Amino acid sequence: MxxxxxxxxxxxxxxxxxxxxxxxxxxxxxxxxxxxxxxxxxxxxxxxxxxxxxxxxxxxxxxxxxxxxxxDFLARSDLLEVQNIADEIAQRGNTHSSRVVRQSLQHARGEVAEALHIEQGTDVFHLLLVHAENALPIQVEDRYVLASFAPDCLLQDFSRMTPSAYLTSVAPLQEAEQAVRAKLPSLAIRDYLDMGAEEASLVVIRRTWSKGHPVTFSRLHHPGSRYELTGHYTPPGTLRTASADVVQLENLRR
Amino acid sequence: MxxxxxxxxxxxxxxxxxxxxxxxxxxxxxxxxxxxxxxxxxxxxxxxxxxxxxxxxxxxxxxxxxxxxxxDFLARSDLLEVQNIADEIAQRGNTHSSRVVRQSLQHARGEVAEALHIEQGTDVFHLLLVHAENALPIQVEDRYVLASFAPDCLLQDFSRMTPSAYLTSVAPLQEAEQAVRAKLPSLAIRDYLDMGAEEASLVVIRRTWSKGHPVTFSRLHHPGSRYELTGHYTPPGTLRTASADVVQLENLRR
DNA sequence: TCGTGTAGGTTGTATATACAGGCTAGACCA
DNA sequence: TGGTCTAGCCTGTATATACAACCTACACGA
Incomplete structure (x- = not known):
């Protein structure tokens, strides 16, 4: 020491x-x-x-x-850029809209409890939203929020402010971990995203920390034919991302 | 200025x-x-x-x-880490092997010429390799290399040294750009990777610069059920984080 | 009233100086 | 020969000082 x-x-x-x-x-x-x-x-x-x-x-x-x-974390963090799809869409000059499918209190089980480091049965809020860019669905946000972190989560109107914008207003998010996978979508996801039968989905699974504890766990499903993640590396080590014309997010870094 | x-x-x-x-x-x-x-x-x-x-x-x-x-760029660059799948596999304590399917001179056309910023018909080397982790296929590397950048590319034994290791030995790679997509694999890819019929593939499309010019363009196909990309962010702003690498799915299977 | 000018605080850079501590080659001694 | 010690270089930090450029609030004057 x-x-x-x-x-x-x-x-x-x-x-x-x-x-x-x-x-x-x-x-x-x-x-x-x-x-x-x-x-x-x-x-x-x-x-x-x-x-x-x-x-x-x-x-x-x-x-x-x-x-x-x-x-201002909301204004400049790349972490936030990754999180707030509304900003990404606005950055491309397009119109973001979202539909709240579910907004409820649940008891955490299985994977969710494990991801959030909490006991089975702990209160969590479950959010399910469909985000659209120029009315074309582009992301299904399936999110779990630790209830004790944001007690008034059920009172929010998430069709006006995205969950990630709300969450960063509650407390600064200090760390994030994500995994990107390719999957065949479930019927529900395929339906929400208006996907064809022969189309894969790109899934981002993310966990975010605040003050040393994981506070939210989310799965973000995107249509594989319309969405990609992009990243740009400049050595040595540091990665910066630039916005592109295509639907984009960014991942990785060093 | x-x-x-x-x-x-x-x-x-x-x-x-x-x-x-x-x-x-x-x-x-x-x-x-x-x-x-x-x-x-x-x-x-x-x-x-x-x-x-x-x-x-x-x-x-x-x-x-x-x-x-x-x-030492090769030793510490995450750019390199991301690129060299052999190192990633070794890092997990597993055994890497690869099979060279194609190693030929071609004339660049369409997407490849565009990605490399060269005229249609310019000489490029085309490499097609299948990488395996513990004998299980994990990545199809479909790579195009600007011929003028690495003239002796056809003489290399890429079953011994990966293309990315070879390329970084020719000249330091200074910039990289990548996109991650989810796709249904072609029959050939599915065959190479031993994938099931109902399985998506995770495709990383990458372009790498050296001395201000793009020198290689590659598509890296992975089986969606066995692989994911992970990233770790620590704010604020600078996403200076753990390596973004390809990680094998283990307990996350459902 | 409205515009102008300026005083004073703030960051950005550059220098000279000083001391501490790590590392190594070579001098020195047993 | 072999071990030890030290001179000398290196980075790491800390201070005092200086000047430039930027920004804002406020006093001043037309």
Whole structure:
């Protein structure tokens, strides 16, 4: 254990703690370099390095002349881009619409309980939505949300705000894990997505964490003939994604 | 155009240029901070920032007391990890084997010519391999390689070294773009992969750049019932995460 | 009232300096 | 010969200082 960590790292941890605890929310102003010089008794260059690295890592955004501000997760995170299909569709200049098929309280069982790290029978909300791009169905969102995480989930109108937008408003999502599979769709899925008989579906299975615990588990079904996931790599290591004209999401990274 | 870029950025560009031009190869020693102070007439802190950021970005690795060295692309790039299925299989402790179905010179047409940004009829090598994990077929690699990029491609024994390992030995691959799709396999693919009649395939379509030009285009077909792509995201913004690799489905079968 | 100008805070960069700690080759000694 | 020690290079961090550019609120004047 590094008992003696560098002072710039202490500063970074100090800021990160304020962000992840909720004391500092997106768009909030972060102490300026000079304020850190005062309060933390460090030189300005040390404060500068801490804030600059937090900027590089995406925690904050800095504007010369104005200050340093907590990043707006909804606005800039690629994680969110992956999650919110409404934004993806809007980015392509198309119209998003969605239909809520189910919005109910259930007791978690089997795979869902396992994925969310909860006991069998724990309360979860079950959401089933069909998302459409220009009226053409493009995704079936089959989602389970830990009830204790978002108690007022049943009161939301998810035809107006997507579940992922709602969930990120409840608390910042801090980690996500996903798997992509190819499957033949069930009859129900095929029906929702208006798919042909000889068509495969692309399924994204995703789990999202907040504050160290998984809070939602979802299966996103897409018609294989109309949907693809795209990714773009630039070495070394880091992946960036760009929007394309086709229906797209992005996956992977390093 | 930013005529005046910061001096630390000039230093970074200077080093990156030496790396991508091949003048500095993986594991080669990079000029030390003090050497840059001398040769570039900057302060040590400026040289330090340049080298430290190159380290953060993965271009180089620094060892206190020894120096700064060019990263070994093959050893650490996730781009490579994603590409070389043999390594992925080995990482899971399993045995990789592959069978070369086709290894021939062709004239590029249609989609291939378009993907590689070349004229119709330009020489390309066509490779078709079946990769197996513990003797179970897992991937059909259908790859086109720009002939001028790797002239001795037909002489290679790809049952011993995978095409991607060979290609990265010819020149570092600097960029990759991929799309993931779900499809019903053709009869040939289904046969190669030993798939059932009611099974979808997961297809990764990838294009890789070297020195600013696309040099290979490939379609990687996987059996949908046995394989998935996984990814792991950690916010904020920078999806700097675990490798995106092909993983075998185990307990997730239903 | 409305526009202009500016003072002062903020980030961005660059330098000089200092000390700590890691690593290695070569000097030195037994 | 073989082991030890150290000088000298390297990175890692921290500070003090300086100047530029940017942005905003507010005072000022037409």
């Amino acid at each position: 590094s008992v003696n960590k560098p002072r710039y790292q202490e500063l970074k941890d100090f800021i990160i703690e304020k962000i992840s605890s909720g004391e500092l929310k997106p768009t909030d102003r972060v102490p300026s370099e000079n304020e850190l010089v005062e309060s933390k008794n460090v030189s300005r260059m040390t404060a500068n390095r801490a804030l600059r690295e937090l900027d590089d890592e995406g925690y904050v955004e800095r504007v010369a002349g104005r200050g340093t501000f907590v990043s | 930013s005529v005046n870029k910061p001096r630390y950025q000039e230093l970074k560009d200077f080093i990156i240029e030496k790396i991508s031009s091949g003048e500095l190869k993986p594991t080669d020693r990079v000029p030390s901070e003090n050497e840059l102070v001398e040769s570039k007439n900057v302060s040590r802190m400026t040289a330090n920032r340049a080298l430290r950021e190159l380290d953060d970005e993965g271009y180089v690795e620094r060892v206190a007391g020894r120096g700064t060295f060019v990263s």
